[in-house]
Amino acid sequence: MFYSRMLIPTLKENPAEAEAVSHRLLLRAGMIRKLASGIYNYLPLGLRVLRKVERVVREEMNRAGAQEVLLPAVQPAELWEESGRWQIYGKELLRFQDRHGRDCCFGPTHEEVITDLVRREVHSYRQLPLNLYQIQMKFRDEIRPRFGLIRGREFLMKDGYSFHVDEADAEACYQAMYDAYNRIFQRCGLRFKVVEADSGPIGGSFSHEFMVLADTGEDLLASCLACDYAANLEKAEVVPAAANPGPAAAAAAPEAVATPNVRTVEEVAAFLNVTPREIVKTLIYETEKEPVAVLIRGDHEVNEVKVKKLLGVMDLTLAGAGRVRELTGAEVGFAGPVGLNLPIYADQAVAALAAAVTGANKTDHHLVRVNPQRDINITQVADLRTVTAQDPCPHCGGCTKILRGIEVGHIFKLGIKYSQALKATFLDEAGQEQFIFMGCYGIGVSRIMAAAIEQGHDDQGMIFPMALAPFQVALIPISLNDAATREKALSLHAAMEEAGLEVLFDDRDERPGVKFKDCDLLGIPLRVVVGPKTLAAGNAEVRQRRTGETIMAPLEELLPYLQDRIRQEMNEKAEI
Ligand code: ATP
Numbered sequence: 001m002f003y004s005r006m007l008i009p010t011l012k013e014n015p016a017e018a019e020a021v022s023h024r025l026l027l028r029a030g031m032i033r034k035l036a037s038g039i040y041n042y043l044p045l046g047l048r049v050l051r052k053v054e055r056v057v058r059e060e061m062n063r064a065g066a067q068e069v070l071l072p073a074v075q076p077a078e079l080w081e082e083s084g085r086w087q088i089y090g091k092e093l094l095r096f097q098d099r100h101g102r103d104c105c106f107g108p109t110h111e112e113v114i115t116d117l118v119r120r121e122v123h124s125y126r127q128l129p130l131n132l133y134q135i136q137m138k139f140r141d142e143i144r145p146r147f148g149l150i151r152g153r154e155f156l157m158k159d160g161y162s163f164h165v166d167e168a169d170a171e172a173c174y175q176a177m178y179d180a181y182n183r184i185f186q187r188c189g190l191r192f193k194v195v196e197a198d199s200g201p202i203g204g205s206f207s208h209e210f211m212v213l214a215d216t217g218e219d220l221l222a223s224c225l226a227c228d229y230a231a232n233l234e235k236a237e238v239v240p241a242a243a244n245p246g247p248a249a250a251a252a253a254p255e256a257v258a259t260p261n262v263r264t265v266e267e268v269a270a271f272l273n274v275t276p277r278e279i280v281k282t283l284i285y286e287t288e289k290e291p292v293a294v295l296i297r298g299d300h301e302v303n304e305v306k307v308k309k310l311l312g313v314m315d316l317t318l319a320g321a322g323r324v325r326e327l328t329g330a331e332v333g334f335a336g337p338v339g340l341n342l343p344i345y346a347d348q349a350v351a352a353l354a355a356a357v358t359g360a361n362k363t364d365h366h367l368v369r370v371n372p373q374r375d376i377n378i379t380q381v382a383d384l385r386t387v388t389a390q391d392p393c394p395h396c397g398g399c400t401k402i403l404r405g406i407e408v409g410h411i412f413k414l415g416i417k418y419s420q421a422l423k424a425t426f427l428d429e430a431g432q433e434q435f436i437f438m439g440c441y442g443i444g445v446s447r448i449m450a451a452a453i454e455q456g457h458d459d460q461g462m463i464f465p466m467a468l469a470p471f472q473v474a475l476i477p478i479s480l481n482d483a484a485t486r487e488k489a490l491s492l493h494a495a496m497e498e499a500g501l502e503v504l505f506d507d508r509d510e511r512p513g514v515k516f517k518d519c520d521l522l523g524i525p526l527r528v529v530v531g532p533k534t535l536a537a538g539n540a541e542v543r544q545r546r547t548g549e550t551i552m553a554p555l556e557e558l559l560p561y562l563q564d565r566i567r568q569e570m571n572e573k574a575e576i
């Protein structure tokens, strides 16, 4: 491919709007351009990378026995009403009407459409199992689109759905997808971790996320240093500390003390000369059912995902000042659990306290010497806080660390949630009508492209793994004015293309320095330079983008050498 004929509008300066490295480099390399917030054009080079990711995904999905389909992006509201999600899905769902005034949406995901297809076409156990996937643009009107392709509004997703006669078969497919995903991310040259994920408030079944490790990641995960346990922080379980003495009876009854204008944990700790560990925070939440109080120790953070799951609710929002006053009789900062007439959910660390400080439900007052088990009418004690790096691994008791990651894949056991709602059934061997068991499996195809750059870059630009690079080889002639060099470079280019190498021939009338800079920016793994001097010696210079290692290859060995390197790098596994 001739560089001069391609649209590769590289930028010398860093675009001001880009916060993430991948966003900045994708813009600088002329791979993407923004059309509107979270909506991007893919230019020729960017599309080549995207297609490479798609290819890996497609090959591994097909190998695992899945079949490709393509479903419509525009979906009728009726299907979403049937599943109940037309009401539940918030503003992320882009809704509009067609010319007849029919409600529609632009698909953010396709459970409804695929379940509808399958309920029409599948009637017998003989037609199952089925594993169908597509690679398609989704639209989610994200509150905060950012980091370029990492959180777009329009983005390319691989979404797959499987259909089974029973739970055991669905689980076998889940395992096959788990394995396929591992192969996909390995082949993409990514450093990643598989984590246990929350399966949503209604879920109850299991779910795993695939996280590309990067300091810029929006997700936090707890990872054990000793065993292979890893979990999204939303889900990671807290093991109650073994050294916890348990609730010894506090000698005296609670007592109210005046704490004028002292509201936060830090202020209370300083004012009463106690540590945050001895303070209980009382958080008043509104839910779609009823308001509740959640008790958390002062040095801990509440985990709202765990709270939602325990309560079985979708909406959980902190009550406003007015509501807090109404429900507790006090201003925010002075709510407390003693005598509070609400369902009270206490974190297990709170229940283990012997004498704690809490709000007094009276403005400018706190209670001291509260013994939660004795003095609070606790509805339920549960694990309601977020783990910290100090918490032991729930599997082996080892030390954990907290890492940042970018979610690139998510697999999910759905059970009969959608088949029940949409009445997707089949007749079993005994002629009985049964709901179809389902699983769903997503991969952020465009997000992978950005995640690979977050992991692979340096000051000069991108460092693509061989499997995702827009071209495998860049061929740079030092001087095109030199007839011999020009001839040789052209014939090398032809020979490389003939041999099936993906080569970008930089035939631009630019100084070598400019070409080298662009080649580094584009992250092409192998750079071949030919000039009068090297050619006279019968050589070409080959440099590896990743290591900077440069060798002189005799011209007659150049092609086999490049083919060998490409093959080797395609099979390399990234070190975690
Ligand atoms: P997130 O928590 O990052 O919003 P999600 O849980 O909403 O992701 P899923 O519904 O599981 O995502 O979608 C499957 C995959 O699609 C995700 O694992 C992710 O890689 C990708 N994805 C989701 N939202 C976006 C987005 N706004 N931009 C790019 N990729 C996305």
Ligand code: MG
Pocket (backbone or CB within 6 Å): none
């Ligand atoms: Mg999301």
